[in-house]
Amino acid sequence: MGTASCGRRYKDRAGVPPGITDGLCHRRFCGIMIRPTARLFLICLAVFPFHPKGIFASEGEHEGAVKDIVPSGPYSMAIEGVNTVTVGVPYAFTCSAKCTPACTFSWRNGNRTSTGAELTLQLKARSPLEILVCVAVNPDTRKSATVSKTLGVTVGPSNIMINGPSMLTLGVENDFTCTADCYPSCTYLWKWMWEGQVLGSSSGATLSIIPPETVNYETLLCEAMDSVSHLFISTSLQRYVARLLGIYIVSPSGQWSVTVGQTFLFTCFVECTPSCTYMWTFEGKTYENDQVHVPVFHKGEKPMIKEQQEITVTQDHRTEPLTCQAKNTVSGATISVTQILTIDNPYSVRPATQGVPMAGKTYSLQCIGSQNPASITWLQNSLPLPVSDRLVLSQDNTLLTFSPLMESDTGTYQCVINVDIGDVKSLGYRMQVNFGPSKVQIVEVNKGAVGKELTALAGSITALQCVADCYPGCSISWFYNGKMLSRNASISFTPVTPPNQAVLRCVAYDPLTMKNSSAETTVIVPFGPFKVEIIEAQQGPVGKELTALAGSITALQCVADCYPACSISWFYNGKMLSRNASISFTPVTPPNQAVLRCVAYDPLTMKNSSAETTVIVPFGPSKVQIVEVNKGAVGKELTALAGSITALQCVADCYPACSISWFYNGKMLSRNASISFTPVTPPNQAVLRCVAYDPLTMKNSSAETTVIVPYGPVDVTISGSPSIEVGVKASFTCSATCSPACTYTWTVYGSPVKGSSIDITVSRYVATESISCQAQNSLSGKTATVNDTLTVSEPHWCGC
Structure with a gap:
């Protein structure tokens, strides 16, 4: 847009509006050039007079000859461009608006500003949201408009990476994870291939694949795509397949029976790529073979590894598992095979004494089988058995004699024979010594042994057992207070009263040893507490209420039926007072x-x-208050509308309860603590008083408030000049008689304006202008309105 001052000559050209003489603007016109597109126009506009419609016009002699061009806009603003941007990627945005003449544009983006309709944006860092603001300004009217656009911000994807094992393992799931830097999030797409052929695809950050047996390697491809911007990035890696298949054990003889004391050779075969380590397990021992693994081709071209291991059978088990485990040195995967071996043991232990082994008697065991006598040793429960005066070996060590047998001799016995390959254990013999009774106890189920005393409530059931060390088993008898109770080892015991104290005894008897032993406990059957009472000395039982003057002392006792004696605790107002049965009580106030x-x-x-x-503790009255329900204490004044109902209460600290009386304007109103109060007018101001009276203390106290009944508005008036001039500000004030103070609303040009005063400037000539003021009581909501008509005159000054 260009401008030209009055008096400057322009060459004649097509499109110059009529009414311009010799290419000059009229002496009372001003010229301006406007370039809305590519054409140039010269328009002369009159400065005066001010048109009632609000636009400039030419003088009368050119009226109708020059077209009015009215500046307009900006409106219909818009920002064109994407809704989501990615950090580091440049984007272009365009701001547009309907505007005559053409608008100028400026941009705001955070702390950054720029001019022009075009904006180039490239973010360097992520922010939660990015807000673009475009401002369009009309160069003639200086009017402006604003439009904004909120952009979502994404980051990435970048730094893509695949994590997972260094090799693939056959027969198991191999887990890989794809990660990338993305905001707000990325989606992932996987493909896995072999020699350019796609074997499969899936979505998600994690991939689990089981390689087929037909491939030696696989290529993994991961593509990460931003879930909002849809930008993507990809990476790939190649993984070879580690094999571990077909494990089995071979016996040279083809037999799976072995003999204790002999050595046997077994071979483990496995298909393993690239290599494996081996571990054998037999008779609880582990063997890690460090021999050179010799590849053997078997079943076509699949490489088989042979692992040999010699084992010596030394245990007495009837069967024993032989396990070979192979571990792939790259993948860490393992595979194992187990073969059950049948074991033949030529050595055993047998009793040499007739009858059952019994504690206190002599008993012998013998080692059976061909052996060198000097090499024989004995084990009890797999531990060496020391010889003593009570444990005697024969001269050839084949006979072990117990003299006498003890309960602790129960266990598994083996003889150990030294042969060429080492020590060989015989089959074990389990010897159970018959003994008892001993260690008799009365046991409460799920609780443990009962002590010297057992507390049982009258009518209660206690699960008891009589236990004793006794083999093969003892008979049990129970006695309570000297009488037979039961012959079962377990009883459900309920005490019989009276008495409240008696002996409970259980007796264990062994029919083989013909011995008995017993255990006993004293059963105590407690009762109470019952009939608990508070007794006032020399007065008797205290009732539901006890009246005590502040500072007085009252002698009290707490009595109860209770066996054994109960402990006594006193509490006053929820707090511990004493642990004695008798107290001297003085009330503490408050409360x-x-x-x-x-x-x-x-x-x-x-x-x-x-x-x-x-x-x-009698008291009061004190702290008398008039309270408005759901609002709180009433102050020195109470505002109440005429005819309204206010819920009031008269409250006081008073015990026993005080009587209440209400007085309004000096007259009795009510004798209830709560009233629904409606003011009587006139007068519009009177005293409301409530009086609290305590019949025990014979004291009274009161509270009062002044009731104010609001009125108005009346006598609404408008103060100010009855006439106004065009373009000259005039002030007006609205007032009314109102209690409490009124609020005011003006109506000017059909629009409301708040406030008691208003300034009016008329911008166009009219004969009269109407104004009105409405006064509203802020409490009662009542209104009153006054209207005024103002005369309008031309201004008394020249603006030329």
């Missing part, structure tokens, strides 16, 4: 009403019972 409680506790039954009374 003036609290619970005094005594608790009797039986430590055996773990039960308690209590008695309580409410201690009342």
